Amino acid sequence: MNAMTALRQYQHVNTHAQAVEATPHRLIQMLMEGGLTRLAQARGAMERGQIALKGELIGKAIGIIGGLRNGLDLNAGGELAANLDSLYEYMVSRLIEANVKNVPEPLDEVADLLRDVKSGWDAISQ
Template sequence: MNAMAALRQYQTVNTQTQLTDADPHRLIQMLMDGGLSRLAQARGAMQYGQLAAKGELIGKAIGIIGGLRDGLNFAQGGEIAVNLDRLYEYMISRLVKANRDNDMALIDEVADLLRNVKSGWDAISH
């Protein structure tokens, strides 16, 4: 096993351990971190003309944001959940456009929005 394969294996085991040990609040933080990471990677792929990787990474970011959206609890979250639902829907539409138009500014816009949501989430004690 080469060093890169060993590193990937460690990261997979480490992530699985974190998921097993994580409470729901931490799981949302991990999803947001993953979304921000995919957006940064997609931006880099776009910058270097790696269109297939860009599309795949934007697709993963859309999947993560969709997961955040699916996890909203409208009964408990009320107006905040409704507003987050709309924001996540907006983020997804912007990422679809970013992918189609190769527009880095749209990736940056979504990353900024997700960072803002994450900072609010991080401030909530659980």
């Protein structure tokens, strides 16, 4: 087992342990952090011309945003939940555009939007 494989395995186990012990609030934070990480990695892959990796990472970011979207309670969440639902839908469409056109601007836009949502989420006291 080389050092990178060992590091990835440790990170996976560490992330899994954090998720098991996390509050629902922290789980949403972790999803958002993971989404931001995948977006940054996708941008790097795009810059390096790693098209397959870029597509895989954008796909993971789309999956994370889908998870955030699925976690919304549109019945009880009112206007805020509806607005987040629309925003997440917009983010996914921009990520698809970034992947198809192979341009970084939509990745940057979605990362900025997700950071804004995360900062609001982080400000919520538990």
